[in-house]
Amino acid sequence: MKLSPLEEYGLRCLIQLARRGGVQPVTIRQISDGEGLSPAYVGKLMFLLQKADLVRSTRGVQGGYVLARPAREMTLNEVFQALDPGALEDVCGKFTGNNGAACVHDGSCSIKAVWKGLSERINGYLERVSVADLAQAPQLQEA
Amino acid sequence: MKLSPLEEYGLRCLIQLARRGGVQPVTIRQISDGEGLSPAYVGKLMFLLQKADLVRSTRGVQGGYVLARPAREMTLNEVFQALDPGALEDVCGKFTGNNGAACVHDGSCSIKAVWKGLSERINGYLERVSVADLAQAPQLQEA
DNA sequence: GACATACTATACAAAAAAGTCTTGATTATC
């Protein structure tokens, strides 16, 4: 039950974009300097975020990245989904044990029900927190 | 934002113990057969669960494992903590980037506040679900 | 239109985690 590095760092990059927040694109170099990450790694993160339509890129000399939408309308749920696809989903499909393709609990699977309830809770919380919340306040959000 | 295999499988083993629930110890072989896992792997899981005082073992011929406490008093929070220590904690200590030992956001770290809020939410939910809830009902718990 | 800047995409290496194996210790039964 934890955040992956991709989720953590990707989120930070988005927050930095939101903070610099102008119309002027922010370059990978600027982001990587600001966050203490390698340019190559930031490139990969931005690639993932762009595929999920969270950032928009401009190439060439004055190029860089801007948020694709206002930070206020960008939820943590979307962000994590983009950076670690299929995380909170399909538990019974992933963990099947060695008995073959099907879950040994097939039919009366209680784990599935619990996990569903749990993931709904978590996603519910993540949907109520926007990137703007994080970008603006150093204080705890009581969303 | 996902469960690790250890958390998933370890939880299942506990549920199985709760279901068989007698005074008679359940052997590793029985658990591994029931869950479709290798005996060696179940051994490792039970080792972790015992260190956390969630199960109690008896050696020798009629040995095996029993729950250390009633399943009703055993929360998912404890279980996950036992199987993946330090998961929902200390994010800023773990992900520091390349700028050295300290988080580049030191001082005005908004991520830390957010993550704190998030982990409190999740733990709050996990504390309200017991192993007994999962062992008994195939339906969704609205805890 | 050549060149430098900057993103795009994939292949590769390194690190972490998962899962297996082996050796050892303990206990009931005969």
Next chain:
DNA sequence: GATAATCAAGACTTTTTTGTATAGTATGTC
């Protein structure tokens, strides 16, 4: 008290994930 059953603990291998490197494409400026 010898034997078979069963857990204990750590070393080892395999797989997955993370992070890096590299080759390629687009664009603004001179």
